[in-house]
Amino acid sequence: MADFGLPVSVTPESMVLTMPLYLFADPQQSVSSTNNKINALRKFTQASDSNTLWYKFIVRNSTDYTKEFILRNLLDNVSSKYVPIKFFTEKGDSIFYAKFCLEPVMSYIRQNLTVRVPLNKVLLKLEIEVGTKDEVPDLNINDLVALAVQRRVASSFTALDLSSFHTDPELEAYCFFPLSIFNNLQKVIKCADHFAVTPFTSLDLSRNKIKIIHGCFQEKLTNFMNLRVLKARDNELSMSSMQAITHLPLLDLELDGNPLCELYEKELEYVKDIQGMFPSLKTLDGCPLSSQGIFIVRQFFCKQPSAQPFLEQFLTHYYSIFDSDNRHLLLGLYQSDSTFSLTSTFLPGQSTSTNANLNDYLSESRNILKLCDLTKTDDLLYKGNKQILEFLKKFPKTQHDPTSFTADVLVFEPTHIKISVTGLFREPHNNFASVRFFKRNFVLQYFNKVYLILNDMMFITNCTSEQAVSAFRVKHPEPADPLDLHLTTRSTHIPLSNEQKVKMVEKISDITNMNQEWGRRCLEDVQYDLRNALVYFQKHYEEKSIPSEAFLK
Structure with a gap:
């Protein structure tokens, strides 16, 4: 008997009536042994009913790896795909079943039933039992997929959440159905289009390892032609994939975690290219875009979406006033008992640089670790909105770069809000000054139906060389005179x-x-x-x- 379980000379009729066909790896693979296995497999399948023929896959000594790791790598190593059924482990081995696997199994035979995973230096060694006598529940996969899709439609019927689709509990209990396989993705999209009650405006495809979406959103799929929101984080999408869906009128797009993001060293170039494909885009990767197509806040870390409108409005309003000739309007943003303090220091090695002069800030710095006279700590703590305003008016004229901002709302409560923001600014009237880096911590308190600044702590230093290169890459229009929007009634x-x-x-x-x-x-x-x-x-x-x-x- 041959090493793959049956002599090649056995007739197809006898193979059907006797035993399954067993396929093993050769200690030393040869062209002859490979061809013998493939010929035996073809004869066996020709003599069998493909609708009832089950293949049993045994991955030896593989229980150290996850189900997803094993199945994804097996599927990635064959061009013709199949659906793994009823995965389980037994005595250190991983086992699953599948139907309609002639082409994939022949491909595995050509690889000597060994799948290599170079990145992890892993060898997955296969044994395949063709025509297994094990009892396998033969459920309709299309019905299972349709039910999973319907469970993912929001109650509003306008949003479809297909994120991590392969982990749907009821679907995963029977089969492994990843959307990284194009035919699976296409089937799910068509299924959703068929069952849609109303056109979808939001679609979440995150965390599916999708590589290709060409052809998934054709014009005949009318229920996807009005998409406004597409979430596609943590996939494997390329720019060519995005170019295939430029006909969608997207307003909100999430792409971080995809290889296409790694093509760009500069964030602004990435934003420019994506917005070139989707001109109507308002939000990219969770960050709002301004009317000039740049991030209003480059990095936004707040976990409460309801806090974002307040943060954007506050920062835009505050710094438009701070950079204008009307800093007196800041008076209405502080309380009568507010406090403000400034600290400033040099970066290592910058104190002797001509353009790194920080004298305007060092003289007012309340850095307790560097103060020679600790009695000044109280003098350098400014109290009350009028005293704070007088100090801020003495600051040099500034111009902040909103694309450099990072911001977080640490607390967002009805009674108070804590905001932390960092970024870059320059002094436009001082041609010799370097670009500055700042960090600002604001505590706002709800007072008389509005939020006013209760505490304001500012830190200023010179920016790094890397920050200087990326600063002010976008030309901003001259700000108009800010509206007098005091936080009063x-x-x-x-x-x-x-x-x-x-x-x-x-x-x-x-x-x-x-x-x-x-x-x-x-x-x-x-x-x-x-x-x-x-x-x-x-x-x-x-x-x-x-x-x-x-x-x-």
Whole structure:
């Protein structure tokens, strides 16, 4: 008997009636032994009913590896795909079943039933029992997939969550159905399109190791042609894949964790290329884009989505005033008992550089570790909005680079908010000064129906060489005079002109991603108080009472 379980001379009729065909690896593979196995396999399958022919795969000594690791690598090593069924482990081996596997099994035979995983230096050694007599439940995979897809549709019927689809509990209990296999992805998308109650506006494909999406979103799949949100984090997508879906009117796109992101050394080049393909894009990788197509906040770490509109509005408003000739407007952002302190120091090796002069900041630095006279600690702690404003007005004229900002909302409570922000700025009237780095910690307290700054701690130093190269790569338009938006009640405001109202509508639309018609409605409901409008928006956003058309532009 041959090493693969049957003599080649056995007739097809007798093979069907006698025993399964067993395939093993050769100690020393030869062309002859490989051809003999393939010929025997073909004869065996020709004499069998393919609809009832089961293949049993045994991966020897493999229980140190996860189910997904084993199955993905086996599937990745053959061009013709199959669906692994009923995976289990037994005595150190991993075992599963499959049907319609002639081409894949022949491919494994050509690899001597050994699959190499170079990255992990792993050898997966296979034994295959063709025509196994084991009892395998023969469920309809298409029905299981259809049920899994229907479970992933949101109650609103407009959002479809296919993230980590292969881990769907009821589907995974029977088979391994990864969307990284194009035919599987295509089948799932067509299934969702068929069962859709209303066109989808949001699709989540995250964490599926998808490489190809060409052809999945054809025009005949009408229920996917109105997608506004596509989440595709942690896949294996290339730029060519993205170019295949540029017909989708996306407003929100998530791509981080894909190889295409590694093609770019500079974030701005990545943003430019993606927005070139999707001109209507408002949010990329969770970060809002400004009207100039750049990140409003480059990195946003807040876990509470409802905090983001407030953060964006606060930073935009605060630094537009700080960089303008109207710093006196900052008076209304601080309380009468607010405190402010500044610390500053040189980076190692920079103290002797001509353009690294920090005298304007060092003289006011409240760095207790470096103060020779500790009695100054109280003098350098500024108290009250008027004292703080006088100090801030003495600062050199500044220009901040919003694309350099990183921000986090550490606490977002009804009574108080804690914000941390870092970034770069320069002194436009000082041609010899280097670009500065800053860190700012704000504590805001809810007072008289608005949030006011209770504590403000600032740190300033010179930026690193790497930061200097990336700073101010995007040319920003000259900021208009900031609106006088004090954090006080509406009744004390000077009546707004039509031009100011238009600017406020544009601003709230940019911050919330609502269209301008709904932005205007929101402002009108609170008598054009921008901060109250944002609170109003957050409340209804959390209650999911804002209709989807409010975000269509």
